[in-house]
Amino acid sequence: MSDVPFRNPGWAGNTGEFDLTEEQVRGTDFVGERPPEGGHPAAAGTYPYQRVERDPDAPLFEGPYKERFEKILTRYPTKQAALLPALAMAQELRGHLSPETMNEVADLLELSPAYVRGVATFYTMYNKRPVGRYLVQVCTNISCNLCGADDVLEAFLRYTDTELGETSEDGNFTVIEAECLAACGFPTCVQINERYFENVTAGDVPRIVERLKAELEG
Ligand code: FES
Known part of the structure; x- marks a missing residue:
């Protein structure tokens, strides 16, 4: 727990009205992903949205x-x-x-x-054309945008070596922008196939992409 007294009424962007650091507000790690087998009932509705194969x-x-x-x-x-x-x-x-x-x-x-x-x-959730084994949807709506979603998007494009909306040559990744993914409290939110990754920063992206590649090889 932080010993900084809690006195901000909510996330106030860069108004300088409170002294929490970005790390204190967002944490230093992305939260993780929804378990592929469903897990919490709230996640079950999306299972198994999109398989790799x-x-x-x-x-x-x-x-x-x-x-x-x-x-x-x-x-x-x-x-x-x-x-x-x-x-x-x-x-x-x-x-x-x-x-x-x-x-x-x-x-x-x-x-x-x-x-x-x-x-x-x-509905944008239905793919009208083929997508890569992993469909990476980066939320660039307002909350995520204020917290660096553009950098996260750019990092995904760089590390998957693809263009926005296109599929990488190896067929593994398609990266697109998404509207609000309903995880505004954990920006930036990224949905990759059926999984949610929350609190993602540009610095997390290489690790996430490596993990996905390892899953494909495994
Ligand atoms: S604005 Fe990104 S999840 Fe809502």
């Missing part, structure tokens, strides 16, 4: 995926209402939602392809 040509919803699909359908009054989780599962399998994949989901749910296209293109 996926196959753009995988059949849609066979075997255990068929079971999950059927289970999902039981939660909704009509099969059409299950569109969002069905799209999420299609993306989990194939990595992105191509027009062909959207058409297949439309067939399965007896929806028009145009309706499915309209929904899929509304």
